[in-house]
Amino acid sequence: MAGSLAGFLVFLLAVSICEAASIFQPISDSHRFAALELFTPDHGSFKSLEETYEALRTFQILGIEKEPDVTAAACLSISETVGSSSSTPKDIFYALKANSIAECNIHEKASKVLNFVVAFSPPHLQKGIISSLIAVVSGANSLLDFYYSVGGLVLIKDQSSEADIHLADAEGLFRSVKTFSQSDGRWRYSSNNPESSAFAAGIALETLAGIVSLASSKLDQSLISALKNDISKLFDNIEKYDDGTLYFDDKLVDGYEYQAPLSTTSSVLRGLTAFAAATTGNINIPGDKILGLAEFFLGIGVPGDAKDFFYQIDALACLESNRQAVLSLTKKDSLKVRVTTVLSSNAPPLTVKLVGAFSSFSKDASLVENQELKFDQGSGLHILNDLLKSIDVGSYTFVFEVGLQEPEDEKVYVTGSQTKVPIFVTGLIKIENSEIAVLDSDLGSVESLNKLDLTVKNAVSLSANHLQKMRLSFQLTTPRGHAFKPHQAFLKLRHESMVEHFFVVGNSGKQFEIVLVKCLFFRGNFLGLVEKFFYLSGKYDMELTVGDAAMENSLLVAIGHVELDLPEAPEKAPRPLHSLGTRHCIVSIPAKLSSIAILKLLRLGVNMKNFPTKPVPATFAVLFHVGIGAVLLLYVFFWLKLDLFQTLKLLGFLGVFLVLLAIESFLILPPHQPS
Secondary structure (H helix, E strand, O other), X not given: OOOOOOEEEEEEEOOOOOOOOOOOOOOOHHHHHHHHHHOOOEOOEOOOHHHHHHHHHHHHHHOOOOOHHHHHHHHHHHHHHHOXXXXXXXXXXXXXXXXXXXXXXXXXXXXXXXXXXXXXXXXXXXXXHHHHHHHHHHHOOEHHHHHHHHHHHHHHHHHOOOOOOOEOOHHHHHHHHHOOEOOOOOEOOEOOOOOOEHHHHHHHHHHHHHHHHHEOOOOOHHHHHHHHHHHHHHHHOOEEOOOOOEEOOOOOOOOOOOOOHHHHHHHHHHHXXXXXXXXXXXXXXXXXXXXXXXXXXXXXXXXXXXXXXXXXXXXXXXXXXXXXXXEEOXXXXXXXXXXXXXXXXXXXOEXXXXXXXXXXXXXXXXXXXXXXXXXXXXXXEEEEOOOOOOOOOEEEEEEEEXXXXXXXXXXXXXXOOOEEEEEEEEEOOEEEEEEEEEEEOOOOOEEEEEEOOOOOOOOEEEEEEOOEEEEEEEEEEOOOOOEOOOOEEEEEXXXXXXXXXXXXXXXXXXXXXXXXXXXXXXXXXXXXXOOOOOOOOEEEEEEEEEEOOOEOOOEEEEEEEEEEEOOOOOOOOOEEOOOOOOOOOEEOOOOOOHHHHHHHHHHOOOOOOOOOOOHHHHHHHHHHHXXXXXXXXXXXXXHHXXXXXHHHHHHHHHHHHHHHHHHXXXXXXXXXXXX
């Protein structure tokens, strides 16, 4: 290689991408009905463009056709916003996001009335918005300033072919945003705010993805690598529920509204998806953590709040778009590999071998040995038509080795070492021996047995009392004939009052089974579940969900219903708050004596005999009594409206306030002298 530079070969995998099955199938008719109910605008229009976008985005994901009057009202609001010189970057950002779905043709007439034309907006209007947003980007001193202005520029570039937008100092802007990052992967909203936030981390990732896409030249890759390291740190601090679901949470951030786990986790996923789409290379996040996040959003059921509903649906859409290269056993996809130079020129004659294939469950033992791919002259691809019998559905790492055929080429080209490529193999899963039965508790004998076909809707009708138990069982088999364990399998029971309950379906060997008892894997009877069911007798619709990234026929199927005859509820038994169908659906009943206790406290009066008269002690005494009054008022709100967790949070702040006042009063006030 003396006197010349070696050309480097780039290894590209060009697999046949099948239309991969959804990892989960969370969208049901109940979601669509809830969306139509939650996102019904007041008087034909929404309160803000942010709400407008969230409604349109939710309808888009769920496949709900936009109502003409809603779209017309949205377009009118969008037109007024982009045409107004007083619109803030946030206004413009959400107007453009809403327009990306509503696809309004915006044009400003002198009469300010919306007129539909071909162009997105007139050039003079575009330039005014662009220059305004660029000015905000240049002078931004907070994360949200960067987020709205950069996001607006990205949206204009995506929606208008006439807009040629580039950030000349993209690298400098990237570094400016990066100053808000923290050592644990969280981010601050501004330099003046010391509190860090996982919600802000999602905003930052989305912002930086926008800067990358608007850069006029390629950014320093060390910046990208450092940010990927920040993402890994953020995921190192992920929270975990007892059932294994994962989520992100925030503390109360000064000056900003507290973000709950649902909104925080959704923000992180949205930012992660945007950054992954804007950059190349892998982001080192274990698959089990992504799965845990997905299970978190699925476990929520159908939220009763529009904002929470949007966060759930948007996050699931982000997870759905995050796919690997996929091969389908069912479709008999071929493995195809393309090798080029670094500038995408054709490579010299060479050989490509599959020298190893490692399952995610067994990373030490290779499933293949030196399988050479055949070169197709017409397409320029190296092809392996038939996957080996040792390859079943699941996640793998394929190891390839490239060799030059002509010795002379070794003086010009460098092939590098072995190349590892992640591959996901999918297939149709065989579902067999499906049945549901009601059993007698004492003898375990079958009282009624129904065979099921889980590929279609079933209409089984069962009845059981609290002394019996119900068993659902089925078998799953891969295309290669091996037992298959899906990432998720759960049974949903929904009472006629719309209260929902989820039960995980367990497996032992080839058999998947759930027995509804006190503990899911203990063979008892419905007596142990009556409290979880809130002692609600009546009809329960049953629905089974089985899903996995490798399962091309993931299912969400109705089984039928069971009529439960449960005992009467005790006086102090918990009652359902509303039909969220998830955890957090049990609340305590207020004590009967609450109102009596409050009335007695009000009748006590205040003894003013020993009240201090000097200004400073009197001030502390007044504040202390105000604090006591606030505690009593909080108790009233707990009785009328608040739940236990909200009450304890507020009581914590009041308690600290009262303790500090008590200490100060002790230091200031003279010792009490008996009269």
